[in-house]
Amino acid sequence: MTRGIVFLSDLDAGSRNQRLLVQLRWIAVGGQLAAILGAHFGFGIALPIEPMLAALAVLVALNLVAIFTRGRPTTNAQMFASLLVDVAVLTVQLYLSGGSTNPFVTLYLLQVVIGAVLLSVWSSWALVAITSLSFAALAVAHRPLALPAELASELSPAFMAANWFNFTLTSILLVAFVTRMARNVRDRDAHLAAIRQRAAEEDHIVRMGLLASGAAHELGTPLASLSVALGDWRQEPEIAGSPRLAAEVDEMRDEIARCKRILSGVLFAAGEVTGEAPVRTSLRRFLEGVVDDWRRSGPAPLTFENRVSPDRLIVADRALAQALTNLFDNAAEAGAGAITLAAVMDGPILILAVRDDGRGFREDLLATVGQPYRSSKEAGGLGLFLATNVLRTLGGTLEVHNRAEGGAEVVLALPIASLALEEPE
Incomplete structure (x- = not known):
């Protein structure tokens, strides 16, 4: 558009x-x-x-x-x-x-x-x-x-030559500086257009955030009720005496707990206090935690390749964790048989690459991946749009491309300072 x-x-x-x-x-x-x-x-x-x-x-x-x-x-x-x-x-x-x-x-x-x-x-x-x-x-x-x-x-030849030289020099300077100023104006207009586009996207995000926040509040109560009910069921003799039923109840309680964590992340990303203090951790533990949480219920094997050395102290960012989870879900929905999360430092920039061997993205949709109103599954879904804006909030960028050997790769680049507790020495 x-x-x-x-x-x-x-x-x-x-x-x-x-x-x-x-x-x-x-x-x-x-x-x-x-x-x-x-x-x-x-x-x-x-x-x-x-x-x-x-x-x-x-x-x-x-x-x-x-x-x-x-x-x-x-x-x-x-x-x-x-x-x-x-x-x-x-x-x-x-x-x-x-x-x-x-x-x-x-x-x-x-x-x-x-x-x-x-x-x-x-x-x-x-x-x-x-x-x-x-x-x-x-x-x-x-x-x-x-x-x-x-x-x-009568005009002398020297005067005529000087007049011609003056004209040529003036013309060169005019074109040199006027074209440069015109280019600056075009760059400014392009920058303003990008700002307007970003404002429109953020307005879309705000409306989505209000809807998600309201839904999170409304879902919190029934999930809490289900958790209490499952806890009571777990104590029933018929269930406690049956390993199969007890395991199924435990699995349901784990899934409800996961749903509650997701809703807490939604409220946290919306700027609402959920009663939990920021978690001081390390980059490695944070990423391993995100990977382990997804492995418990993810339909495809997920490998974590950590190349960040030395480890960095950070504050766990729930929005980033949810963004990574969304990318893992997208890869699984694209038919991936194996998913990899690779982490590496490029100077002060943390690079997180999510690779898979699924269907990849349609070539005609690569330019619109992560844009609002382009949230079809072929364009990465709504999760990729939200991940794009999480990265933007952290001062980073998100790039998507198809791999030559098949599948897709989503590269997240963000300054480690946006997560770090202290500057590395």
Whole structure:
């Protein structure tokens, strides 16, 4: 959705820029017409009126074409071509009116600035080269301008060379800095778009969190009642005397206890106090605990590869534990026969990789994995979306890709400082 919005915005900006260019060209037509007629009839400077007016007719025709094609997408090539026509017409006008001795030769800078703002980088530099060569060519080849005696002056070759150098240097600096500023503006707009997207996702998370928190509160009471009832059943002689029934009751009590831990984690992640103090532990014990909890009921073998040395003291983060559990569940639902959790330190960054040999992710959904409203099983489900936002809260990132040998790998990267009790020495 975001990409589509950006694409439509780009088209709209291109159309608006084209309209501004049309308006500027009308101003250029009016200005050139006034200058030609004023110089010819007002100052008595003999100008070739017919070819100069024919050149203006080209600009009028170009504007009419732009008006009749309004609303269509404007590409960089089309914009570049229209600016080349403007440069060509200006070159013809200058050729017919004194070449580079004409003070209006600096109007080339206007084309350079417009190109730096509207065109891609290569097109902007191409326009600099074309205008600079045109300026130099006009110093050599042009129609001499017969000025009245009171207006005539002689410009030295050194002055003309310096004037050309000044134009070229100014054009280069303009394009260099204007294109850089334009790129900064585009980067800022992209950053703002990412912030807006994140705000929309977090609003979605808040609504989900409110729903989950309410559900957790409502489920707490029946789970507590079931736990008490199962405890009473466990004391019944019929059940206590039957190893099979006693084992089944114990298994049900364990599952209810697991459900209560999950609900406690939901409330903890929602910022609600559950009466339990933060647990001081080590990274290894924390990860082993998450793995052992899942192994008790997980349908696939889970291997833990710990490459973190030395061990780090941390505060156990329930949200991270639940995120890892969700990833294990996703791998099992994808048909994994074996799951691996690997932990390694990359400087101050903790890398947790969950690998499996299941079906993997559909290639066309890899770019949307972890996004809201993309919570189908093929895109990793809601659990992967929640894991993405847990990592974001901890200042980390989550990446997903399919493995060459089959299956998928989800890589969680987060700063160890977000979990650590103290900085490593």
